[in-house]
Amino acid sequence: MHADQVDVGADVVAALVAEQFPQWRGYPVRPVVSSGTVNAVFRLGADIVLRFPLQPNLGPELRAELRQEQEHARLLAAHLPVAVPEPLGLGEPGEGYAGPWTAYRWIAGETARPDRVGGSDTFARDLAGVVTALHGIDTGGRTGSGTGRGGPLAAQDADVQAALARSGGFTDTARLAVVWDKCRDVPRYDAGDVWIHADLMPGNLLIRDGRLAAVIDVELVRVGDAAIDLMPAWNLLAAGPRETFRRALGVDDATWERGRGWALVQAINALHYYVETNPGMAATARHTLAAVLD
Incomplete structure (x- = not known):
């Protein structure tokens, strides 16, 4: 890869x-x-x-x-x-x-996938409970670095524009560019930084009996903008559970749009990079971008 x-x-x-x-x-x-x-x-x-x-x-x-x-x-x-x-x-x-x-x-469980739990309101509420608990951990006054995942969304613009230019044969880049322009320019949040996982991809969520059982792969955990942990709304959940997830979290419109922007950032960068070498990651990227346009 x-x-x-x-x-x-x-x-x-x-x-x-x-x-x-x-x-x-x-x-x-x-x-x-x-x-x-x-x-x-x-x-x-x-x-x-x-x-x-x-x-x-x-x-x-x-x-x-x-x-x-x-x-x-x-x-x-x-x-x-x-x-x-x-x-x-x-x-x-x-x-x-x-x-x-x-x-x-080792933690036993199956990888979360849209066809397994994407349509489940119960799973969406489980996930919201984990995100709420994570964002409630005391930061001890820490603040984010201001760069990378969980930093200002607008700082990702150059990478997104380059990825869009490479991805015309894989997805509807014209419509995605419109969405990106909207999300990128949402004002920076005022609530302060929180602990974030920053990589809530389907492969990092384990399920048992249809319920969320574990969150793995914590290498990107840091303090930053809570919006990045909304990515599963688009990389995993269908439209109904997506709204269930949002209601359970109680996030405002600006945070939700930044979350949508972060989902787009991850997916558009991954699609062209992994389209030949990692079919699973490319498939998740396609799913995410379709949901972002939904």
Whole structure:
């Protein structure tokens, strides 16, 4: 998927585990198929999941990011009404893999998909409950960085315009440009920054018996604009449950439009980038853009 992506094999993973976590030596290692774009994922035994960044490096920044990710997982676990991956360890570079990696407790469940839960008002209310709890966590006075996900939506304009220019053969870019112009120019919120997940994609939501059971992949958790966590309204939910989600959250029109804008940002950038290399991500992008135009 990426020009500098590395391939990680189960044999390399097993050797790293045996060397660094001898208590897990001998546990079977199985690749986990997913539409994720950042990590190669492996299941270790019955209860452990290992995450290996596809673009590893030996610099201190990646190690710091992975440590922070595990801190954020602990923070969310203490406040959310559903499961969050429990950190179990931080792996080191070794033979066959030049970078740090992480271990978490495995959470059983199915990936949320529009055809499974997109039409469910119950699921929409479950999701709203999680988002409400997340945004209610005390920030301790922290504010967002003002860049990237959860920062000003208008700062994404150059990337969106470039993605629209590349995507004419994949989607209705003329109509999307009109929507983007509207969302981009919605005034910045006044309510202050909150804790955000910033990547509430279907693949990061697990379900059991039609109910939301877990939120995973917390690597983008940060403080920022609450609107970005409205993305599931378009990347997952049908029109009726979308309104149920909105009513349960009680968000104002400006926040809702920024959320729509963030859904567009994610999808239009993903579509052309992954259309050949990640069909699952491209399909989610198409679904999202259709909903944005709905």
